[in-house]
Amino acid sequence: MTMVNAFDPDHAAGLEAGDAALIAHRRKVLGPAYRLFYEEPLHLVRGEGVWLYDNKGRSYLDAYNNVVSVGHCHPKVVEAVTRQLGTLNTHTRYLHEGVVAYADRLLGTMPDALGHVMFTCTGSEANDLALRIARSFTGRQGVIVTGLAYHGLTEAVSEISPSLGDFVPRGPRVRLIPAPNALTVPPLEQGAKFAADLAVAIAAMRADGIEPAALIVDTIFSSDGLYPDPAGFLKPAVDLIRAEGGVFIADEVQSGFARTGDAFWGFQRHGLVPDMVTMGKPMGNGFPVAGVALRPELVEEFGVRARYFNTFGGNPVACAAGMAVLDVIEEDGLQENARTTGAFLKQQLGEITSGRDDIGDIRGAGLFLAVECVEGSAANARLASHLVNYLRRNGVLISATGPGANILKIRPPLVLRRAEAERFLEAVRGALAAH
Ligand SMILES: Cc1ncc(COP(=O)(O)O)c(C=O)c1O
Structure with a gap:
């Protein structure tokens, strides 16, 4: 492609x-x-x-x-990163206030139900981790995404990124549903249509013996062509994936951190509380910071049995960058x-x-x-x-x-x-x- x-x-x-x-x-x-x-x-x-x-x-x-x-080279972010880089930069297996303070501050922007955040370096890694947790929590494999979604570059998330084209294999555990369409679907029918398409994909997946683990959606549909409206149209599909035993992952790599103006997170425009929220891009203003916020119960067993270590994710410099970005968004x-x-x-x-x-x-x-x-x-x-x-x-x-x-x-x-x-x-x- x-x-x-x-x-x-x-x-x-x-x-x-x-x-x-x-x-x-x-x-x-x-x-x-x-x-x-x-x-x-x-x-x-x-x-x-x-x-x-x-x-x-x-x-x-x-x-x-x-x-x-x-903004490019924002002096506050540059200063925070430079200061921390000249003081200490280690992984998260030592005690440091930075990662705890940043996690607290970030979770403060989210609904209370999202009680943990795990840090990565890129949005791809965040989605990859979210998929592992969703599959481990549900004991299922199936994932549903929109027709031209992009969720990243690892083997697992390129499989759920049809915008990469047909050369990148999707595999039987991934099903596509059409993204919303502003020109052909009346706004008031968008939510029902999206949920009906999801129901068809779940049925097709089950016909192949695969149970749905997750629906993952970029809440502003950037690579599909940008479909923010009408705010709220995602809710019926999210209710459906949960009723069918799967989880909802909101990919906020594009729509998070105040981008949409209406809310700090794109999912908030839809009146939703996701099971997991993945984020990245604007989080460190160019410094690689990303992560997954999630309901604590999803990671309880995974945390004990799989554990989690990320050499760079959540290090003191990354957290200093992330904290400075939150300061600037708020102060300015x-x-x-x-x-x-x-x-x-x-x-x-x-x-x-x-x-x-x-x-x-x-x-x-x-x-x-x-x-x-x-x-x-x-x-x-x-x-x-x-x-x-x-x-x-x-x-x-x-x-x-x-x-x-x-x-x-x-x-x-x-x-x-x-x-x-x-x-x-x-x-x-x-x-x-x-x-
Ligand atoms: C919606 C969405 N999710 C995930 C990613 C992957 O993020 P990264 O490039 O940081 O791995 C992107 C990147 O463009 C994206 O737009």
């Missing part, structure tokens, strides 16, 4: 000589599996706040990055900023595109927005690619997603304020006019 918005090495003519040489060298040492973004790849050297700078000193408004969600009112600046962007994008028959839908929650490019009822990947690359050439970074590669993915750091939002909109106006 080709990646959306990937650089095509067959179209490298015209690139600046230094960048062309670096691309060739990169390919020589890293091999063929890596991809670069954009028709003209970016060669970045520095970042600050919502801005990135290339090797020629050119600035780019970053409207894509949810890793550095409190970033959830509220995501809500208001995101609402402004959504409303303005609606105005800019109104009357255009090649834009089928504008949707989103907080600072995670999608613009669906269409041609009649078909996906318009050409328009999406034009917009992504025009914006890149004009100093604004976004990307595209979805099965038809036609859905613009707009996901700036949470520190994007009104002035930068205006700048973004001006660039979008130019890109649309140039089509």
